[in-house]
Amino acid sequence: MGIKTAKCLDCFSLIETPHTNPDVPEPKILGISASAHSGYKKYSTPPENLDGNSVKVNYEDGWPINHALDTTDKAGTFQDLIMWEQMTEDARRALNSVSFGKANTPMNDGNFRSKLDKAWPF
Known part of the structure; x- marks a missing residue:
């Protein structure tokens, strides 16, 4: 997987929802959201194509x-x-301040929370 253009930066987000209860002895993935240019594909029941806990x-x-x-x-x-x-501080600063044109990069302070909310699979 490689980045061919800066436009691709807005689609690299995948949300896995594992159990967060420390009392669960074997946590498992409960939901998955994968982003696309047009939104998110949400799986509230994980698809069959998992590899263990990945x-x-x-x-x-x-x-x-x-x-x-x-x-x-x-x-x-x-x-x-x-x-x-x-x-590094330089990497975080770049993601927070560099313009990627029309791409709406999900991994920065300004976009992360709203992208996470939109991707919630439940």
Whole structure:
């Protein structure tokens, strides 16, 4: 998966909803939302194509009109989860201040909460 244009930055969000109760001995994914240029595909019951406790995700490029994330049954590689706090100050500043044109990047202070609310799968 690679970024071909800055326009793709607005679609890279995937929300997994695991149990957050520490008393649950084996937490599992309860819901998934994958973003697309036109909104979110929401799964309140996880699709069958999980790999243990990981979601298999595919980036689809319908150039020039659409690009999207969705679940897939295809094998792939694991991607590291990078937390906001793990990024350098320069990286966070860039995501918060650099203009990506019409792209509405979800991973910055100004957009994260509203994107998370829109993606809620329940």
